[in-house]
Amino acid sequence: MAVAISSIYEPLTENKSIELVKRLGLFDQTSQLTSKEIGDGNLNLVFHIQDALTKKGLIVKQALPYAKVVGESWPLTIDRARIESSALMKQAEYVPDLVPKVFYTDNTFAITIMEDLSELQIARRGLIEGKSFPLLSEHIGRYLAKTLFYTSDYALDPQEKKRLVKQFSNPELCKITEDLVFTDPFFDYDTNDFEEELRPSVEKIWEDTPLKLEIAKLKRKFLTEADTLVHGDLHTGSIFANRTETKVIDPEFAFYGPFGFDLGHFIANLLLNALSRKPENRIELFNHIHKTWEVFVEEFSFAWKKDSIEAYATIPGYLDHVLEKAFEDAVGFAGCEIIRRTIGLAHVADLDSIVPFNQRIAVKENALALGSELIRKRETLINTKAIIEIFTKVTS
Ligand SMILES: Nc1ncnc2c1ncn2[C@@H]1O[C@H](COP(=O)(O)OP(=O)(O)O)[C@@H](O)[C@H]1O
Numbered sequence: 001m002a003v004a005i006s007s008i009y010e011p012l013t014e015n016k017s018i019e020l021v022k023r024l025g026l027f028d029q030t031s032q033l034t035s036k037e038i039g040d041g042n043l044n045l046v047f048h049i050q051d052a053l054t055k056k057g058l059i060v061k062q063a064l065p066y067a068k069v070v071g072e073s074w075p076l077t078i079d080r081a082r083i084e085s086s087a088l089m090k091q092a093e094y095v096p097d098l099v100p101k102v103f104y105t106d107n108t109f110a111i112t113i114m115e116d117l118s119e120l121q122i123a124r125r126g127l128i129e130g131k132s133f134p135l136l137s138e139h140i141g142r143y144l145a146k147t148l149f150y151t152s153d154y155a156l157d158p159q160e161k162k163r164l165v166k167q168f169s170n171p172e173l174c175k176i177t178e179d180l181v182f183t184d185p186f187f188d189y190d191t192n193d194f195e196e197e198l199r200p201s202v203e204k205i206w207e208d209t210p211l212k213l214e215i216a217k218l219k220r221k222f223l224t225e226a227d228t229l230v231h232g233d234l235h236t237g238s239i240f241a242n243r244t245e246t247k248v249i250d251p252e253f254a255f256y257g258p259f260g261f262d263l264g265h266f267i268a269n270l271l272l273n274a275l276s277r278k279p280e281n282r283i284e285l286f287n288h289i290h291k292t293w294e295v296f297v298e299e300f301s302f303a304w305k306k307d308s309i310e311a312y313a314t315i316p317g318y319l320d321h322v323l324e325k326a327f328e329d330a331v332g333f334a335g336c337e338i339i340r341r342t343i344g345l346a347h348v349a350d351l352d353s354i355v356p357f358n359q360r361i362a363v364k365e366n367a368l369a370l371g372s373e374l375i376r377k378r379e380t381l382i383n384t385k386a387i388i389e390i391f392t393k394v395t396s
């Protein structure tokens, strides 16, 4: 399949990224700039530009017409750059302090120029190093509540909501999630990637028809429930943080999806990190999970009571119903994310960097058991404590 791109599109180089930011007047013509390609994600080029004298920096991100991790044999729409910059700007309407500022976008060249966040650290990296990000969950709870509530039918005029659904139609990146998160890991497909030692447990999952029925139900939700503008890939590698600040980057998978989707992915990635730790070092992660949900409920409920335009918003029980469904779905989505990050195409360093090998395999076995249990039990779990109880059970 070929990807439609304008004939003038070309990938940037380090030199060309410098020419671009100078041409746009983002730096003085005389400034001494350096540019370094620092992209470590699966998909795009990311250039870090810095003024040698003032140390002022900028990030130039460009989508390639293919998935960088695989190469030109996996063509991929550059429209994802439009989705990413539009999502960042939409989210900035509700949580300006929690997303990078966007300075410039060009949809033809698939370029977004944004705030340099290099003074913060990618949360996944920091968590692997055992660092603490005390405000991470408070910030992510508010990010989720505000972005999800204010882009939903509960806050928006129905015409505007439908305009946004159209604007954020993202079929190619959704297809990646449909395949890599909800389908491939649960079948014997070539995209999967796991150690031979895990094969007996993986085959058990492939043969577990009742579990696969539950995954099918979750996939249906992903395919059909256009509740709100979700980030679409909210893992700890998409979050910059330090002890006081948090910024969510990389919403190129954004689309109108279910309320519980981002929450599930964030919780899953905290659980993946917790799995990689000794039991005595897990409590901070568990507290982040409790706090994320607590702040989400508080902020979402506040926004609902203050700004809901839904005629049924004051009917007793409706808000609770929406929150209960979001929680149940989040638990199921978390289970799928944990499993796909263990045996699917895209792994996480939290698990892959565990040494020695035997211990890595043991932790990955736990990850598969945890993911499966979350999917199976999601309808009976009533709070985040119940998630941690399941975690404790499968890891002891
Ligand atoms: N605004 C930013 N400031 C500083 N570094 C960034 C910024 N955005 C991305 N990066 C760096 O580039 C890497 C890849 O960015 P990301 O948006 O995750 O790319 P991809 O879409 O390919 O996954 C990040 O892990 C981070 O190191």
Ligand SMILES: CSC[C@H]1O[C@H](OP(=O)(O)O)[C@H](O)[C@@H]1O
Binding pocket: 040, 041, 042, 043, 067, 069, 176, 177, 180, 233, 237, 238, 250, 345, 346
């Ligand atoms: C070939 S895309 C695989 C995987 O990569 C994306 O993550 P990121 O862009 O943050 O590296 C997303 O999770 C996809 O499922």
